[in-house]
Amino acid sequence: MGMHSAPRPARNAAEARFRLLRTLKPALSRTQAMITVLFVILGFATTSAIKSSTADSLLKNARQSDLVSVLDDLAQREARLQSEITRLESARETLLGGDQYQALNEAKRRAKALGQLAGTEPVLGSGVSITISGNLSASTLLDSIQELRDAGATSIQISDSSLDIRVVANTWFSDSANGVTVSGTALQVPITIAAIGDASVLIPALQIPGGLVDTVGSGGGSVNIANRDDINISAVVPIPVS
Amino acid sequence: MIPAIGLLIGVLLGLFLHPTVPLWLQPYLPIAVVAALDAVFGAFRSVLDGIFNDRIFVISFLSNVLVAAVIVFLGDQLGVGSQMSTGVVVVLTMRIFANVAAIRRHLLKA
Numbered sequence: 001m002g003m004h005s006a007p008r009p010a011r012n013a014a015e016a017r018f019r020l021l022r023t024l025k026p027a028l029s030r031t032q033a034m035i036t037v038l039f040v041i042l043g044f045a046t047t048s049a050i051k052s053s054t055a056d057s058l059l060k061n062a063r064q065s066d067l068v069s070v071l072d073d074l075a076q077r078e079a080r081l082q083s084e085i086t087r088l089e090s091a092r093e094t095l096l097g098g099d100q101y102q103a104l105n106e107a108k109r110r111a112k113a114l115g116q117l118a119g120t121e122p123v124l125g126s127g128v129s130i131t132i133s134g135n136l137s138a139s140t141l142l143d144s145i146q147e148l149r150d151a152g153a154t155s156i157q158i159s160d161s162s163l164d165i166r167v168v169a170n171t172w173f174s175d176s177a178n179g180v181t182v183s184g185t186a187l188q189v190p191i192t193i194a195a196i197g198d199a200s201v202l203i204p205a206l207q208i209p210g211g212l213v214d215t216v217g218s219g220g221g222s223v224n225i226a227n228r229d230d231i232n233i234s235a236v237v238p239i240p241v242s
Numbered sequence: 243m244i245p246a247i248g249l250l251i252g253v254l255l256g257l258f259l260h261p262t263v264p265l266w267l268q269p270y271l272p273i274a275v276v277a278a279l280d281a282v283f284g285a286f287r288s289v290l291d292g293i294f295n296d297r298i299f300v301i302s303f304l305s306n307v308l309v310a311a312v313i314v315f316l317g318d319q320l321g322v323g324s325q326m327s328t329g330v331v332v333v334l335t336m337r338i339f340a341n342v343a344a345i346r347r348h349l350l351k352a
Contacts, residue, residue, distance in 0.1 A: 008291065008292035008293070012351070013348070013349055013350060013351050016290045016348040016349050017349065019289055019290055019292060020286075020289060020290065020349075023289045023294060029296075031296040031297055031299075031300055032244060032245070032296065034300050035245045035248075035296060035299060035300060035303075036244050036245045036247075036248035037248070038245075038248075038278075038300065038303055038304075039245040039246070039248035039249040039252060040248040040249070040251055040252040040255070041252060042249060042252060042275070042278045042279075042282070043248070043249045043250065043251065043252020043253040043254075043255070043256060044252040044253070044255050044256045044261070045252075045256075045271055045274065045275050045278070046252075046253065046256070046275050047252075047253050047255075047256025047257055048256050048261040048262075048263050048271065049263065049271045049272045049275050051256070051260070051261070051263075052262070052263040052268060052271070
């Protein structure tokens with residue numbers, strides 16, 4: 001068996017194909033068996049390499065700056081969670097160390113805070129009062145309520161001259177003949193939106209380009225925003241029966 | 243013919259067994275696969291050149307895989323692992339292209 005013989009290139013394509021077919025003919029020998037084993041391993045290794053490179057390539061292929069920002073996010077999240085742990089642990093200490101009266105007070109305080117968020121408790125505090133006259137569509141009103149919520153308003157109430165409606169999570173808006181309908185109650189313009197929150201954040205949120213003041217102003221209406229310390233949100237929604 | 247069936251069996255095994263590549267093997271496996279492919283295409287070419295020898299093929303297959311893995315391992319130890327992998331892949335790919343071109347000339351005379 002000559003290990004290295006000079007190449008004898010096929011004279012034409014037909015001979016080349018004949019040589020290929022001759023090699024492809026099944027033959028049983030030790031080296032053939034060995035080659036077969038090698039090919040099994042090659043196929044197996046190829047598919048496993050492809051699988052492993054597609055599995056966890058999200059972080060592996062990310063650039064360094066992306067990884068840094070991911071790490072930053074995680075660090076910030078950890079710090080937030082740590083401070084929450086500290087807060088909850090101190091609350092637990094207070095509850096365990098104090099008497100029943102203290103625990104009851106804490107529970108009442110939390111019930112009141114949650115009730116204010118859910119709209120089942122009246123709220124008195126500082127915030128803004130927004131009076132809108134002129135053309136007002138339901139979508140504009142919805143947008144401005146969302147803006148107020150994004151700006152950190154904790155409680156919101158919408159009223160006209162006679163009716164007060166508390167805005168909660170499932171409040172809905174639609175257009176009606178001479179005003180808007182809020183959760184099924186028709187309100188006549190002018191309407192007043194009362195929102196509890198930080199006025200220095202709430203007022204700019206309404207004055208952004210394309211915001212409430214802009215939209216109502218371009219429709220010929222007028223918006224009057226007042227910063228007040230004695231916003232009284234008296235409307236409540238019934239406690240839902242679960 | 244039998245090796246081709248073996249290749250198919252290997253691919254099917256890989257698809258159905260969902261193997262997880264051990265971590266220490268992960269940098270070397272792709273390189274080894276490319277090196278093996280180079281040996282396979284070289285074998286095809288030598289078949290057409292009329293100098294194919296199955297013992298030489300087995301030895302060149304194993305030595306190709308081994309040398310490629312050793313070079314990448316050495317690169318890892320020297321701290322230039324990824325560059326070394328790139329270099330090995332580039333060289334092997336060039337050889338594969340050259341072999342495929344030779345095979346094409348043989349079979350199609352073009």
